[in-house]
Amino acid sequence: MTLETFKATVTSTATPNLYQASVRDFMLSFSPNSTTAISPLEGILASLGACESIVMASFHEREKFSYRSVYFTLEGQEEDTDRPGLNRILVSVHYDTDETRQASHDFMEFAEGTCPVMDNLTNAVPITRMEVTTETSNQETIKS
The missing domain is CATH 3.30.300.20 (K homology (KH) domain)
Structure with missing residues (x-):
């Protein structure tokens, strides 16, 4: 069986409680209580x-x-x-x-x-x- 590794990076931003997740060439914004991020x-x-x-x-x-x-x-x-x-x-x-x-x-x-x-x-x-x-x-x- 082949081992495949998936990677993600999550970084804080200058905006409190807003985080940028990157996977390959894709970016997602995360925040606990926001209308601009999930x-x-x-x-x-x-x-x-x-x-x-x-x-x-x-x-x-x-x-x-x-x-x-x-x-x-x-x-x-x-x-x-x-x-x-x-x-x-x-x-x-x-x-x-x-x-x-x-x-x-x-x-x-x-x-x-x-x-x-x-x-x-x-x-x-x-x-x-x-x-x-x-x-x-x-x-x-x-x-x-």
């Missing part, structure tokens, strides 16, 4: 919907499922608890298809079982902090 939790919802859409587009012929279009509505609910993230994610799938309701449901289950973002959200993924670097004003770099 929140990290909204980023999770968008990533999940995009991933499932890509899985459907990639596998619909193999799975013998035809559709003209699909869109997702995703809602993340955050309760006032000690947990800092979402407490639940609600997903609705809307197909434009001549397939049966059961076939549509089955294909959605296939997509959920094949989507890497869904897998990362539902199964614990080890996260390892590689280093913490502190740079001082005199350009001294300290790694821990």
